[in-house]
Ligand SMILES: Nc1nc2c(ncn2[C@@H]2O[C@H](COP(=O)(O)OP(=O)(O)OP(=O)(O)O)[C@@H](O)[C@H]2O)c(=O)[nH]1
């Protein structure tokens with residue numbers, strides 16, 4: 001990914017047929033804060049946090065670089081690059097949390113089960129958490145893995161959006177078809193298409209996250 005990719009023109013952004021972008025929130029700069037292998041090493045303040053979850057190589061770290069418009073997170077074509085919980089402040093108000101790739105289904109053998117306590121510990125107990133972004137490569141189908149994660153998450157009642165990454169790999173009509181399929185298969189209504197290669201979809205996603213998840217949490221804490 002180029003170091004400082006050009007800003008997307010609004011005309012060139014693919015619109016999700018189901019995600020509802022909300023315009024107007026300021027673009028936040030991202031700044032790396034800390035990494036931790038467990039809850040004890042997480043930042044101690046009460047900033048709202050939005051966590052990124054998904055299989056290895058789904059593009060989680062690239063998404064953060066897209067939101068930041070610079071390289072703040074380490075990416076690699078070799079799965080397993082991210083190994084800790086990595087915290088990035090987004091402006092003064094909230095924070096993104098990058099996580100290792102992880103499979104939820106029993107047969108997700110290629111994923112790293114040693115990360116289970118770290119990821120599940122964070123997701124089950126972190127009071128700061130206000131929402132989750134579940135990333136999947138647009139070329140994949142909704143699988144047992146994603147379904148198992150959504151089921152596991154249900155009792156927590158946390159808001160969840162599905163991010164279809166690498167949309168530069170498919171045509172516009174394939175993307176529209178995929179958005180409809182994933183919405184139907186997942187039952188999740190919030191879908192956002194992104195491309196780190198073409199720098200698409202990040203502003204819409206950040207606007208949505210800020211207005212719908214972060215702002216209400218900030219108001220609630222005052
Ligand atoms: N074409 C294309 N490639 C992408 C895009 N996003 C990520 N990639 C590539 O996919 C690979 C994995 O990206 P990462 O961002 O490291 O994925 P990750 O989910 O953080 O992976 P782990 O840290 O292993 O869990 C890298 O080679 C990226 O360059 C995209 O939008 N388009």
Ligand SMILES: [Mg+2]
Pocket residue numbers: 060061062074075081082098099100
């Ligand atoms: Mg990563």
